[in-house]
Amino acid sequence: MNLSNPNTKIVNTKLDELYARFAAGKLSQPMHVLVAAHLAMRGEGRAYVSALEGLAGGMLERTPPLALSNRDACLKGIFAATNPAASQLPAQSLMPAPLHDFLGKDLADIKWRRRMPGLREYTVSKQNGVEANLYLIKAGHGIPSHTHEGSEFTLVLKGSFFDKVGRYTAGDIAIADSELDHHPIVDKDEDCLCYAVIDAPLHLTGPIGRIFDRFM
């Protein structure tokens, strides 16, 4: 990310909050995958996230225990289990492992949908107001001006793009709030592959909604 950008500090605060929600397990699955993939690609946030996870791990150990109803059966099941074959990430994959596992397929097997010239889209999941898409954007092309209900989080997997806030390269997360009139443009030298999640609008109701509502 362009560090000379005056908005970098704000972005970092938002990123810190995202890290905290990730560490605490309070993100929806597509968002959790986005942050995990970002951490797999970029080292900067890892130590902070590890520190927060360490706090959470300490809390787990201090949680008052609640006996299992089926302790012996549970142990028996565990001792009977065998190691499943590990899925192998194809060499040279553009997909960080967490995203690859979430997709359940390789990039080559994705059936893209053409949204407009220069922009292809693949919807990974759409559930409870959270929509996750992969975008493949041709060099020099942009996504037309748009705003969203809820925030949009975009992880750059390959190539780079810029918007009003800054420039984003592989491993960066761009955060666009609902207020932001968003018009990202891909740099001219390379096509851009992104994983983007539009997170749930706030204040959903019901048990699932409550989970999303945490930490917003």
Add this chain to the structure above:
Amino acid sequence: MTNHVVSIPINTRKKNLCLTGKLDPELRHNSGQNHLNGQIYAIATSRVNFALSSYSFNLHNSMKRGASLGLSTRLLESILSQSLTAQDQIKLVIAVAQRRDRDAFIVLFDYFAPRLNSYLQRLGSPSSLAEDITQDVMQSLWLKAELFDPAKSSLGTWIYRVARNRRIDSLRRERLDYFDPQDLTQNAAMDRPSDEPNPETLLDGWQREVMVRHALEALPQDQVDLIKLAFFEDLSHSEIAARTGLPLGTVKSRIRLAFTRLRRQLESTGLTDAGF
């Protein structure tokens, strides 16, 4: 209603402790032995947690003596495992990783599984799902213990991470049998630990976590409270606003500020530039 009073003697190498607590007879009659164990367990936990952490235990002697007093092995293990130190945990997990030592695993299981179960149910998982996820997480420890690297984190944190990721998977997927080998390493730097643990670094992860806890406690009290409420008590921002009487906007901005301060505090003590 009169409550039963139970006393649980525990022998340690250095000192005899006696734990005393009250049991609710209604629950005891209604829910049978498991609930009884749970209650004794809870009493023991609250009494013993602090006192025991400073003693060095001879687990096997205590078990033998406890057995001669007619206490079930399971109960003794549960109570005694309250005292599992970071060193104990590492020794046990190494025994699991290197020899698939079932006894070592059972001690870890009896320590972590009831805590996971409790953690998951507090986050709103129904008890059957909480127990399924608990089994799944503990199974990962049994099969993948060698992926735990004590130089990077404590065992509790490693288990927490696996549980957190499984829980998030379970919110969407029906595939509870889904086993994700990447899961265990995806938040670490992806590198495998060496086969032979280095005694010099065995407690590095755990010690760093203790330092992080100190860094948190060094923040102003109101910020520590907010972080704890938001992060650990699993309250939403609006619930925190209701509890603290602060306006929602203030809660949000203070939590942001608190996390930024925590980060600065960690940076100033060199805790966020360690070689993870």
